[in-house]
Amino acid sequence: MAIWLWWGVGLLQAQRNPADSLCYVDKLNHTATAYLYRQLDSSFVYVNKAQQAATMLGYTRGKAVAWLTLGRYYSLRSNYYLAARYYLDALKAFQEIHDNAGICLINACLAVYYQQSKQSVLAAQYIDKAVYTARGLWNDSVYAITLASYAMVNINDAEKKDSATWAIRTARNIFSRYRDTASLLQLDLLEAQVSLPATAGENKLTSVINQAAAGAYRYPAMEAYRLLALHVPEKGRSVHYLTQMVDLAIAGGYRELMLPYAIQLYDWYMKQGQPSTAARYSSLLLDIFNRNDAVKSNGEMDYISYYTQQHNINALQLSHDTQQAILQRSQLENSNRLHLIVALVIIILLTALLGIYFYRSYKKNQRYALLLAVKNEEVSEKNITLQRHDDFKNKLVSMIAHDFRSPLSNIINITTFLKEEMLTTEEAAEWMQEVESTTGNTLKTFDNILTWINSQLSGFSYDPQPCTPAIMITETLQYFESFIHEKKLQVEVDIPSSVTVFADHEMLQFIHRNFIHNAIKFSPSGGTIIITAGMQDDDFMLSVADEGPGISADILPCLFEFSRSKSGKGENRGAGLALIICKDFMDKMKGRLHGGNRQQGGAVLSYTLPPARLSSIKKGHHATTLSKTSI
Structure with a gap:
């Protein structure tokens, strides 16, 4: 009332x-x-x-x-x-009033309707229309309702389950902001439906029932009881949930929705021998059938009456609008048609010209970029090659200067003595013989280095060959024979004669000359130089030890690296650059250099290389002792 x-x-x-x-x-x-x-x-x-x-x-x-x-x-x-x-x-x-929000809501409702009618294709078409329209709306509440409908349509589609979950989460954020309890309860029902029959789903439904009861929302509570009744295994609990659902449906006027479940309760109570309780549900069923006939008839008659009246009004309005449209069209067609054609032609021409211009610019830039990349790559490669060749040539110059400085200085000193007639005839003869020997060794070394340099003129190339360290050490000692004689040094050599290593002959010989030269240079007069070799962890190791002052503690960590502090003073000057070249050569030959001091005094320099042929090192060593005394 x-x-x-x-x-x-x-x-x-x-x-x-x-x-x-x-x-x-x-x-x-x-x-x-x-x-x-x-x-x-x-x-x-x-x-x-x-x-x-x-x-x-x-x-x-x-x-x-x-x-x-x-x-x-x-x-x-x-x-x-x-x-x-x-x-x-x-x-x-x-559509008549161009209300996009309303159109969006109708499409969402039709999508849910077709999904419930098992017409998935139409449901997908309508929900896609709704989502597309909702994205352009300022009203985010309509967007949230559309997302909720999207989730209802696609919640059981395995391919779209992730997007449906995202839609529920996004819609929940919007509904929470507006405190829309009814819509939040509907989202809870969807999430619970996905989680069933797990315990999490039952707990979610119980929460929905409690929240719905607090807000007098009968329909969400009724749906929660229905889902619980369908998924609980115990028949007694299922009947209890169905009873609660029917009671809520009666209170809320959702009679048609409870019809199949009222029939189930009627059948169950009749089987349990409780006709009085079953009679209650039979009365409900009779009332539902009577109301359905009345509602259907009244609804259809109201719709037909309204539709007929509305049709007449629409017909009159349409006739009036048609006459007005004809008058306006005749006035505007002639003036607008020409303008439209001209505008379209201009737009098409401008678009075509712009397209051609941008296409040609794009192609030209693409060609230039490709050409520039190729040129940059060529320049970078040439710079790297030049840098490598320049570095290698600098090392060659340093190597030649290192190997020939001492012999040439010795020859100059001898010729100075001869020129000033400071020597006796016997001493001069002996020194001339020394000059001849030194010159011969120097020339032989120079020929070997020159041959190797000729092979490297186009740039460094590493071509390892089997080398015998025992023979190479003997040649190197002959090269320094005069210096050993001059300082009255004793040289002890213990190298297996049968072991060979893969290396570049001249590069390895340069390392031998440098090691022995340093040992001679820093050894005291009358001292001993010990040259030993053997296998260590499947690698060949050769060491040159002297009895000199040893290597300074501040130089030792960077012995094979460039450092100004290694230049030294006096007679210790000059060992640094040659050792750096030795390190570079040994790296190219896949070997390692080592430097240190002996416990009994003096320095020791050594290298390791992979052997070309393993021999019996423990047996049959070839040992040689070379002694030099003053003349």
């Missing part, structure tokens, strides 16, 4: 003050929507009044919203025929 009085007062106010009449219709529609999940019969009363008031006032949007609510009402009544008709009428009305 209160609803009818409120409606009558609203109509009187609308007639007296038309400015407030549209707000009155909107309030009726909002109230009808609010009652959909609480009390379906009350929602129907409000939406009928909204439809009548909107029709009387000619309020198109009000009628469209009322039809949308009626479509949802009949969906909850399981009358999908009338629901679809109202949805389509609402869609036409929203």
Whole structure:
């Protein structure tokens, strides 16, 4: 009775003050929507009044919203025929007034309707339309409703399960901001449906029931009880949940939805021998059937009556609009057609010219970029090659200077003595013989180095050959024979004669000359130089030890690296660069250099190389002792 009085007062106010009449219709529609999940019969009363008031006032949007609510009402009544008709009428009305938000909501409702009708293809088409439209709307509440509908349509599709989960999460954030409890409960039902029959799903449904009871939302609670009844294994609990669902359906007016479950309860109680309890459900079933016939008949008659009246009004309006359109068209066609053609031609020409210009620019830039990349790569490769060749040539110069400085200085000193006639005839003869020997060894070494340099003129190339360290050490000692004689040194050699290593002969011989030269240079007069070799961890190792002052502690960590502090002073100057070249040569030959001090005094330099042929090192060593005394 209160609803009818409120409606009558609203109509009187609308007639007296038309400015407030549209707000009155909107309030009726909002109230009808609010009652959909609480009390379906009350929602129907409000939406009928909204439809009548909107029709009387000619309020198109009000009628469209009322039809949308009626479509949802009949969906909850399981009358999908009338629901679809109202949805389509609402869609036409929203399209007429260009209300994209309303169009989006109708498409979402139609998608859910077709999904419930097992027409998945149509459901996918409508939900895609709805989502596409919703993305361009400023109203994020409509976007949230559309996402919730998307989740309802695709929640059981394995390929779209992730996107449906994302849609639920996004919609929940928006609904929470607006505190839309009814919509949040619907999302909880969807998530619980996915989790069932796990315990998490049952707990979620129990939470929905509690929240729905607190807000008097009967429909979400009824759905939660229905899902619990379907998934619990115990029959007693299932019957209890179905009983709760039926009670809520009766209180909320959702009679058609409880019909199959009321039949199940009736059958169960009859089988349990409880006819009195079963009689309650038989009365409910009879009442549902009677109400369904009345609702269906009244709904269809109301729709036909309204449709006929509306059709006549639309026909008259269409005739008037057609005449106006013909008049306006005849006035505008001639003036607009030429302008349109000219504009289209200009646009097409500009587009074509711009396209050609950008295409040619793109192709030209692409060619230039490719050419520049090729040139840059060539320049980089040439720079690397030049750097490598220049570095190698510098090492060659340093190597030649190192190997020939001492012999040539010795020859100059001897010739100076001869020139000044400071020697006796016997001493001169002996020194001339020394010059001859030194010159011969120097020339032989120079020929070997020159041959090796000629092979490397185009740049460094490493071509390892089997080398015998025992023979090479003997040649090197012959080269330094005069220096050993001059300092009265004793040289002890213990090298297996049968072991060979893979190495570049001249590079390895340069290392031998440098090791022995340093040992001679830093050994005291009358000292001993010890040259030993043997196998260590499957590698050949050769060491040259002296009895000199040893290597300074501050130089030892960077012995084979360039450092100004290694230049030294006095007679210790000059060992650094040659050792750096030795390190570079040994790296190229895949070997390692070592430097250190002996416990009994003196320095030791050694290298390791992989052997070319393993021999018996432990047996049959070839040992040689070379002694030099002063003449």
